């Protein structure tokens with residue numbers, strides 16, 4: 001049995017960043033920008049008014065000063081001429097500030113009669129002009145790698161970038177095994193249950209940027225498993241669920257070995273998740289998750305998501321570790337690191353009383369996995385406890 005840390009290092013060594021593809025800006029949200037992208041223009045491209053009012057010369061601003069309105073500048077339609085002494089140009093938000101002007105008086109501070117304006121008595125010092133390139137300048141980079149958020153998409157659009165270089169989506173095959181399993185919506189026999197893990201894991205991986213190929217459920221026979229593995233050809237990562245333990249029907253390890261799997265480890269000092277295995281089958285990485293639903297989901301979060309992030313070319317691949325005070329006392333931990341389903345209440349962490357690895361209802365209600373190191377002694381409430389959000 002190896003430690004969680006050693007297992008994490010081993011699974012990360014099984015994968016590498018994938019190649020770049022270009023996608024249309026409309027398809028870029030949530031993808032990982034793989035290379036820096038250069039702004040193709042400055043924004044704003046010209047000094048622009050930030051208010052509706054009158055453009056004129058700052059040096060001429062004083063109470064009761066009068067100006068002649070000689071034209072108009074609107075967004076998309078600038079004033080072609082040059083402003084001279086005693087002149088003003090009617091201007092609107094977003095319009096280019098005319099040559100010769102360096103100040104915009106908001107219209108609330110002006111009285112207009114015909115084409116003459118008179119300034120009021122309390123004009124702000126602020127020029128109401130956004131300088132050219134004040135947001136970004138041509139040639140400036142949006143740095144990579146980063147997961148593109150809606151704000152990044154807006155920025156890329158403003159930079160006039162229509163095609164975005166992103167990391168190709170990792171393709172993950174999910175292979176559930178077990179005679180007891182049927183798909184949701186089917187009619188289970190009296191000894192059967194629904195293959196819930198595949199759906200939870202698919203959702204988890206897709207949310208993190210993978211393309212998931214859901215394989216048919218393999219029966220507990222060598223032939224059925226081999227058939228399912230064959231359907232996984234060409235994927236980047238094969239995730240098996242169940243059949244990982246030591247029972248007579250736990251066939252993942254022997255079948256994977258027959259298919260040429262180079263195993264990097266089997267069994268991790270972690271709870272839940274002990275019978276985890278990982279390795280390579282041909283060019284694909286493979287990770288075998290335990291079948292218990294909570295074990296599968298916890299191992300998905302702790303091991304598969306970091307693998308996925310590495311494939312996506314991200315540099316921060318590990319789950320974000322946080323700390324909060326423990327809300328109640330807890331007994332001593334056993335020899336495996338314990339990933340306990342916990343609730344966050346008023347900033348403190350309360351582990352659920354029920355920690356059996358079959359309880360999806362408890363997992364679904366939990367906010368966090370609090371992480372206890374192996375053999376940790378009993379602890380009182382109040383001390384800081386490490387956790388990750390789920």
Ligand SMILES: Nc1nc2c(c(=O)[nH]1)N[C@H]1C(S)=C(S)[C@@H](COP(=O)(O)OP(=O)(O)OC[C@H]3O[C@@H](n4cnc5c(N)ncnc54)[C@H](O)[C@@H]3O)O[C@H]1N2
Nearest residue numbers: 176195196197198241242243244245250274290291292295
């Ligand atoms: N003698 C021992 N027995 C077990 C040990 C052990 O060390 N010695 N380890 C236990 C631990 S810990 C775990 S975890 C499980 C893992 O076993 P497997 O990975 O072989 O999983 P299965 O036996 O196939 O299934 C366990 C459990 O999960 C249900 N299951 C399986 N797949 C799915 C799925 N896709 N969706 C929903 N539920 C699923 C399955 O019906 C079983 O109830 O082994 C312990 N045993």
Ligand code: MOO
Nearest residue numbers: 272273274295357
């Ligand atoms: O490790 Mo098992 O995953 O404790 O239920």
